[in-house]
Amino acid sequence: MxxxxxxxxxxxxxxxxxxxxxxxxxxxxxxxxxxxxxxxxxxxxxxxxxxxxxxxxxxxxxxxxxxxxxxxxxAGEIQEQGVTYTLKIKTKEDLDREVVKSDSATTRIPELEFEIPPFTQKGSLSTIEGLLDRAVEGLEQDQPARREADPELATSIDGFIKKLQNLKHVEEEFTLVIEDSSGNSFVENPAAPKKDEALTVTKFKRTIQQDIQLGIRADDDTEVDEEEPAENVVEAMKNEVLVFDTNCSQCCKPAKTNMKLVDIPHFKEVIIMATVCDICGHRTNEVKSSGATEKLGTKITLHITDASDMSRDVLKSETCGVLIPELDFELGMAAVGGKFTTLEGLLKDIKDLIVDKNPFISGDSGASDTLAKLREFGKKIDMVMAAEMDVHIVLDDPAGNSYLQNVYAPDPDPEITIEKYTRTFEQNEDLGLNDMKTEGYEKDDKLVKTT
Missing domain, CATH: 2.20.25.420 (ZPR1, zinc finger domain)
Known part of the structure; x- marks a missing residue:
């Protein structure tokens, strides 16, 4: 260049x-x-x-x-997990949502039994309508040759193309699913900072075949990785900081990641991972629970009454959502990831994510009404951090692995309410618990081997 x-x-x-x-x-x-x-x-x-x-x-x-x-x-690194976006398209306005679709993403429309496999299209920055137009264009490309070789097949494809084109009228609700094993796709939430009721975001662990397709596993490497027992890993991390080499997520230059097991008083042990890049100065920290998923979900509600509440320690696991009911705001568990910070730090991260670093309100693509709405939300977050608004912060973690500091411990905190609840089937599905069998699996394994 x-x-x-x-x-x-x-x-x-x-x-x-x-x-x-x-x-x-x-x-x-x-x-x-x-x-x-x-x-x-x-x-x-x-x-x-x-x-x-x-x-x-x-x-x-x-x-x-x-x-x-x-x-x-x-041009960046492949994410640790794949991601699936499921969007219910109900109005024509939904067709204007901006979409980042990488070349490793699979696009599906279940109602038409239509699927575009990964690596058959180049990555694109478009809208939902643009994705439909691109699919139609791909089907029409070889139609002249088909009409000569197989007229019946060409006629059938013409009918299917009309069905795809009719979707743009949104006469009936339909579903668009984008499943990306690299984790590098994104669907816009036009209602931000509010929760997107039509969009569901879930993350998943890649299969061996998906790793091979992404080029992060050799073609002949089909063996399942044997992981070291979790108790051995936790024991090795006690009383020492583990350091390993990695690449900076911003400049892709070599960096160091520090890993430490931390015992949070009145809670549990967690693993904190921190990366500092000496070249560009970028810093990240991530929190992973060192224990199992709790039997019950946990909802922690804090009533902010003073600016000193901003200094409370917060452990937000990767499965935890954040709600501010007074602002009609909800942040899904897939948005920020696991963090160990203060309440002020968490609110600053939310403001950066929704307002300051939102790519869809920058430049010519930023709609004036959306820009004004998000800037107003940013001002309200600043007022919350200054304790100038009477609000409640809710940490809703289905896995039960999040924590908010009780400054009165071991006595109860009058400003904090902790609610334990039974997870729904959908929450267990998101956590991968519905298909997990921990009892009697030996019998089933023997049964499979003998049949």
């Missing part, structure tokens, strides 16, 4: 945030047009999208035949 120094930096970091005020121009290269076989122009832009890490946006245009094409590729 012209204009890029040997160290991969052009006037600083090679990757800029979307919405950055810096004068950041794409790299322009001459490339072959696959439509007319003449030379066209490709523009490449390396950028960072919150929720989606680093991406490469490429745009091709040909002055000879006027054919154009845009696509995205992930």
């Amino acid at each position: 012209s204009g890029i120094h040997e160290d991969g930096v052009r006037g600083g970091s090679i990757i800029k945030d979307i919405g950055s005020d810096d004068d950041w121009q794409p790299t322009v290269i001459e490339s072959l047009c696959m439509n007319c076989m003449q030379n066209g122009t490709t523009k490449l832009l390396l950028t960072r999208v919150p929720f989606f890490k680093e991406i490469i946006v490429s745009s091709f245009s040909c002055d000879h035949c006027h054919w154009s094409n845009t696509e995205i590729q992930s």
Whole structure:
């Protein structure tokens, strides 16, 4: 790429945030047009999208035949877990939701038994309507050849194309499912900062085949990883900080991750992982529970009465949601991840996620009403942190592995209410507990072997 120094930096970091005020121009290269076989122009832009890490946006245009094409590729690391977005499309406004779909994502419409397998389309930054148009375009591409070779099949596909096109009228509700084993896809929540009632986000553990498809496992490596017993890992982490090499999630340069087992008074032991990059200064911390999923879910409610409440320690597990009823706000468990911080730190993270680093309110794509609504929400969060609003903070953790500091411990805290509840079937499904069998599995295993 012209204009890029040997160290991969052009006037600083090679990757800029979307919405950055810096004068950041794409790299322009001459490339072959696959439509007319003449030379066209490709523009490449390396950028960072919150929720989606680093991406490469490429745009091709040909002055000879006027054919154009845009696509995205992930420039960041593959996430620890895959992600599935399930969206109930009820109105035409839902078709305007912006979508980041990586090339490893599977797109499904169950009502039509329609599926686009992974790695059959390039990644894209589009809308729901754009995804439908792209699917129609892909089906129409080979129709002339089909009509000559198999007219009956071509007629059948024409009928299916009409069904896809009719979905854009939204005469009936339908479902769009985007399942991405890399974890690098995203569907916009236009109601942010409120909960999106039409969208469900779940994470899952990749299969061996999915690891092979992503290139993070050798093709001939089909053996199930043998994990060291959890009790041995916990014992090894006591009284010492474990350090291992990793790559920074921001600049991708080598960094160190520290791991420590911490005993939280009046709660339980947790594993804290912290990464500090000496090159770009980026810092992250993540919390994992060292124990099992509790038998009951836990809902912790704090009534904020003083600014000193902001200094309370908070352990938010990766399965915990955050609610502020007075602001009609709910943050799903998949949004922030596990954190060990203060209440003020948690609220700042929420503000950064919803307002300051929201890619869909930046630049020309930011709708004025959405921008005003989110800025107003940011002001309310600032008022909450200053204890200028009478609100309640609710930590709802179906796994029961979250904690809010009781400053009166071991006596009860008058401002905190703790409620234990039985999980629903859907919550157990999200936690992977419905298919988990811990008793009598030996008998079933013997039965399978003998049949």
